[in-house]
Amino acid sequence: MDIRIGIANSPREISFESTQSSAEVEKIVAAALDSDAKFVKLTDGKGNIYLVPVASLAYLEIGSEESRRVGFVA
Numbered sequence: 001m002d003i004r005i006g007i008a009n010s011p012r013e014i015s016f017e018s019t020q021s022s023a024e025v026e027k028i029v030a031a032a033l034d035s036d037a038k039f040v041k042l043t044d045g046k047g048n049i050y051l052v053p054v055a056s057l058a059y060l061e062i063g064s065e066e067s068r069r070v071g072f073v074a
Contacts, residue, residue: 018045
């Protein structure tokens with residue numbers, strides 16, 4: 001699934017694909033916001049770890065879990 005993270009006061013966003021489900025990502029972010037954690041920790045499909053400061057988190061867009069179609073549509 002595609003994940004896009006907006007960072008406050010930054011024109012760029014973090015974008016990556018993750019093997020985590022949308023429910024897992026939502027649970028991780030909600031827990032970090034509720035517990036006054038300093039960072040949100042997410043991993044992508046290649047095993048890279050992203051630590052995002054909660055104070056700088058502007059938005060989080062979680063894409064669909066459907067696989068993309070390849071080829072032409074008739």
